[in-house]
Amino acid sequence: MNRIVLKVLSLALAVLLAAPAAALAADALKIGTLSPLTGPYAADGNDIANGVRAAVEVVKDQGGIPGYKDIVVQAEDSICDPRQAVAAANKLINEKVPAVVGAYCSSATIPASETLAEVDIVMITPASTSEKVTERGLKYMFRTCGRDDDQSKVAIKFIKEFLKGGTVYIVDDKTTYSQGLADNLEKLANAQGVKVLGHEHVNQGDKDFSAVLTKVKAANPAVFYVSLQNSASGALMLIQAKRMGITAKILAQDAVYHPQLMEIAKDAAEGVFLTFGFIDRETPAYKTFYAKYQPKYGEPGAYSAYSYDSAMAYLMAVKAVGSTDPAKIREAMLKNKFQGASKKINYLESGDSGSNYIIQMVKGGKFTNYWNPETNKLY
Numbered sequence: 371m372n373r374i375v376l377k378v379l380s381l382a383l384a385v386l387l388a389a390p391a392a393a394l395a396a397d398a399l400k401i402g403t404l405s406p407l408t409g410p411y412a413a414d415g416n417d418i419a420n421g422v423r424a425a426v427e428v429v430k431d432q433g434g435i436p437g438y439k440d441i442v443v444q445a446e447d448s449i450c451d452p453r454q455a456v457a458a459a460n461k462l463i464n465e466k467v468p469a470v471v472g473a474y475c476s477s478a479t480i481p482a483s484e485t486l487a488e489v490d491i492v493m494i495t496p497a498s499t500s501e502k503v504t505e506r507g508l509k510y511m512f513r514t515c516g517r518d519d520d521q522s523k524v525a526i527k528f529i530k531e532f533l534k535g536g537t538v539y540i541v542d543d544k545t546t547y548s549q550g551l552a553d554n555l556e557k558l559a560n561a562q563g564v565k566v567l568g569h570e571h572v573n574q575g576d577k578d579f580s581a582v583l584t585k586v587k588a589a590n591p592a593v594f595y596v597s598l599q600n601s602a603s604g605a606l607m608l609i610q611a612k613r614m615g616i617t618a619k620i621l622a623q624d625a626v627y628h629p630q631l632m633e634i635a636k637d638a639a640e641g642v643f644l645t646f647g648f649i650d651r652e653t654p655a656y657k658t659f660y661a662k663y664q665p666k667y668g669e670p671g672a673y674s675a676y677s678y679d680s681a682m683a684y685l686m687a688v689k690a691v692g693s694t695d696p697a698k699i700r701e702a703m704l705k706n707k708f709q710g711a712s713k714k715i716n717y718l719e720s721g722d723s724g725s726n727y728i729i730q731m732v733k734g735g736k737f738t739n740y741w742n743p744e745t746n747k748l749y
Contacts, residue, residue, distance in 0.1 A: 397437075397438055397439040397440065398438060398439060398440040398441065398442045399435060399438040399440070399441045399442070399468075399688065399694070400441075400442050400443075400444050400465060400466065400467045400468070401422060401426065401441065401442070401443055401444070401467060401468075401469050401470075401471065401681060401684065401685070402443075402444045402445075402446065402462040402465065402467035402469065402470040402471070402472075403418060403419045403422050403443060403444070403445045403446065403470065403471050403472050403677075404446050404448050404455065404458055404459065404462065404470050404471070404472030404473040404478075404479075404482055405418040405419055405445075405447075405448055405472045405473050405474045405497075406447065406448055406449050406450045406473075406474055406475070406478075407419065407445065407446075407447040407449075408447055408449060409449045409450065410450075410574070410575060410600055410602060410603070411449075411450045411474055411475065411599065411600045413600070413601065413602070413628060413630050413671060414474050414497065414600065414601075414625075414628060414671055414672060414673055415447070415448070415450075415474050416671075417628075417667075417670065417671030417672065417673055417674045417677065418471065418472060418473075418474060418496055418497060418673055418674070418677040419443070419445040419677075420663065420666075420667040420674060420677075421471075421496065421663070421670075421673065421674040421675065421676070421677025421678040421680075421681065422443055422445075422471050422677055422678070422680070422681040423443050423667075424659060424662045424663040424666075424667070424674075424678050425659075425677075425678045425679075425681035425682045425685065426441045426443055426681065426685070427662055428658060428659070428662050428682075429441060429682075429685050431662075435685065435688055435689045436689070436692065437692060441685070444462060444465050444467055446458035446459075446461055446462055448472065448473045448474065448475070448478045448482065449478075450473075450474060450475035450477070450478050450545075450599070451478060452477055452478055452480075452481045453481075454478070455473055455478035455479070455481055455482040456481050456482055456485050458482065459482040459483075459485040459486050460485060462486070462491070463485070463486070463489055463491065467491065468491060468492065468694035468696070468699075469491060469492040469493070469494070469684045469694070469699070470482075470486060470491060470492070470493045470494070471493075471494050471495075471496060471677055471680045471681050471684070472493070472495060472496075473495065473497070473498060474497045474498065474673070475498065475545060475546070475547060475599060476498040476499065476500035476502070476503060476545075476546040476547040476550070477545055477546035477547065478498075479493075479495050479498035479500075479503055480498075480500070480502060480503060480506075480546070483495075483503070483506075483508055483511050484506075484508070486510075487508045487509070487510065487511070490509075490510060490696045491510065491696070492510045492512070492684065492696055492699055492700070493508075493510060493511050493512065494512040494513070494514060494680040494681075494683065494684060495511075495512070495513050495514065495515070495680070496514045496515055496673045496676035496677040496679070496680045497515055497672075497673040497676060497677075498513065498515070498547065499513075499515055499516060499517055499518045499521060499547060499551070499624065500517075500518055500546055500547055500550050501517055501518055501519050501550070502546075502550075504517075504720050504721040504722050505720075508721070509696075509700065510696050510699075510700060511721045512680075512683075512703065512717055512721040512722075512723070513721055513722050513723060514676045514677075514679050514680045514683070514710075514712065514715065514723050515624075515647065515673065515676050515712075515723075516624075516647055516724070516725030516726065516727055517722065517725055518547070518550050518551045518554055519554055520725035520727060521551060521554075521623060521624065521645050521725065521727050522551055522554035522555045522558055523558065524645050524727040524728070524729070524743045525555055525595070525621060525623070525645050526555060526558040526559055526562060526564065527743050528621065528643070528645075528729050528741060528743065529559070529564060529592075529593050529595075529621065530562055530563075530564055531746060532729075532741055532746065533592065533593060533619055533621075534592075535564065535591075535592035535593040535619065536563075536564060536565060536592055537564065537565045537566075537567050537589075537591045537592045537593070538555075538559055538564055538565070538566055538567065538591055538592065538593040538594075538595055539566075539567045539568045539569075539570075539585075539586045539589050539591040539593070539594050539595065539618070540552050540555060540556055540566060540568070540569040540570070540595045540597065541569075541570050541571070541572060541582055541586070541594075541595070541596055541597065541598075541607075542569075542571055542572075542597040542598065543571065543572050543573065543574050543576075543597070543598045543599055543603065544571045544572075544573065544574070545574060545599045547599060547625065548597040548598055548599050548623075548625065549571070549597070551597050551623055552569065552595070552597040555595060555597070556569055567589040567591050568585055568586070568589055568591075570582045570585060570586075572598075574599060574603075575603075576603070577606055578610075579606065579607050579610050579611075580610065580614070583607070583610055583611055583614050583616065584614070586611070586616055586618070587614055587615065587616050590618070591618050592618060592619065593618055593619050593620075593621055594611065594616060594618040594619070594620045594621070595621050595622075596608075596620060596621070596622040596623075596626060597622070597623050597625075598622070598625060598626055599625050600625055600626070600628075601625070601626050601627065601628035601630050601631040601634075601672075602630060602634060604622055604625075604626035604631055604635075605630070605631050605633075605634035605635035605638075605639065606634070606635075608620065608631075608635045608638040608639055608642060609634075609635055609638045611638070612637075612638040613638075619643065620641075620642045620643065621642075621643045621644070621645070621729075622642060622643070622644045622645075623644065623645050623646075624644070624645060624646045624647070624672060624727075625672075626644060627644045627646045627672045627730070627737065628671050628672045629669055629671060631732070632732060632735045632736070636735075639732045639735075640732055640733070640734075640735070641731065641732060641733070642731070642732045643729050643730070643731050643740065644729070644730050644731070644732075644737070645727050645728075645729060645730075646672070646727065646728070646730050646737075647676075647712065647713060647725070647726050647727055647728070648713070648726045648727075648728045648739065649675060649711075649712055649713065650713075653709055653711070654709075655708075655709050655710055655711045656675065656711045656712075658711070659674075659675055659678050659711035660711075663678070675710070675711040675712035676712045678710075678711050678712070679710035679711055679712050679713075679715055682708075682710065682711075683703055683706065683708075683710075683715055683717070684699070684703070686702075686706055686708070687699045687702035687703045687706060690702045690706065703717050704717055704718075704719065713726050727743065728740070728741065728742055728743060728749075729741035729743070
């Protein structure tokens with residue numbers, strides 16, 4: 371009998387000792403991230419997770435959020451694969467996160483968002499630009515970056531009005547994002563009198579582009595449009611295009627936009643044009659972001675600031691309503707307008723926050739603002 375009593379007392383003591391830790395865990399606000407942390411898109415994916423971490427650190431420095439003793443980032447790997455993204459989304463559901471910042475590839479974001487929508491988890495993508503992301507009527511789906519249809523309009527305007535390019539050759543890698551953007555460009559080109567000399571597809575992970583580049587060289591277009599899912603593949607295509615002697619002006623898009631483009635391609639990237647959102651690095655918001663991000667995670671990647679703003683928008687909403695209730699969060703996010711690190715944030719009923727694409731150019735091994743589509747003038 372004494373042994374039984376001792377065992378019961380020991381169990382009771384263990385429960386009492388564990389209680390403070392459990393209470394502390396319950397007082398932590400979790401925010402999930404979903405992005406490719408491994409594989410060919412890991413550079414962008416880790417930028418996204420780190421952008422959220424930087425936002426959390428800034429909020430903590432500012433005193434945190436009343437009612438929560440801590441803010442915890444739960445990062446999961448989507449690998450830019452639809453099935454893996456759904457599995458990662460389910461893991462975040464099991465972790466009871468009320469919001470997720472992600473993902474990167476639209477082909478991963480779309481199925482993951484449907485899984486999260488089943489349990490009313492808020493999702494804010496900093497990087498998925500396919501129009502379908504916010505056109506499916508998901509109540510708690512938001513987007514901080516721009517949209518493909520807006521990006522393609524800037525691209526064709528630049529080709530026609532500034533480069534005066536009468537012909538274009540298009541290459542994509544068949545992903546939801548890159549092919550969707552390339553298809554948009556082709557439609558606009560045909561409608562506006564820019565002749566499409568060819569539209570070819572490569573595969574994700576390809577390293578030898580000689581077959582398609584031989585076709586590009588033979589066609590001799592004024593503009594070579596490169597729509598690939600990541601900067602590493604873009605860099606390889608630029609290297610091989612230069613080696614093959616292709617002289618067309620090269621225009622790429624926001625997935626190719628990443629510091630590693632220049633690290634890999636080096637002088638083959640020089641003079642390449644890219645569509646990307648305008649970021650004013652002189653704003654106090656950007657400077658706060660950069661001061662927190664750069665010392666710990668290095669130079670910001672393409673979507674670091676968008677991810678930071680996505681997390682900030684959510685954390686500001688939680689602070690404003692004192693709750694993680696999704697209906698209240700949605701209402702607060704639609705009302706909240708602020709200058710973010712990436713741009714002015716103003717979410718619409720659709721969940722979109724508007725596009726502000728410009729043309730950037732690689733100059734001296736750095737991305738530089740080049741052309742403003744609103745004024746049709748150089749910066």
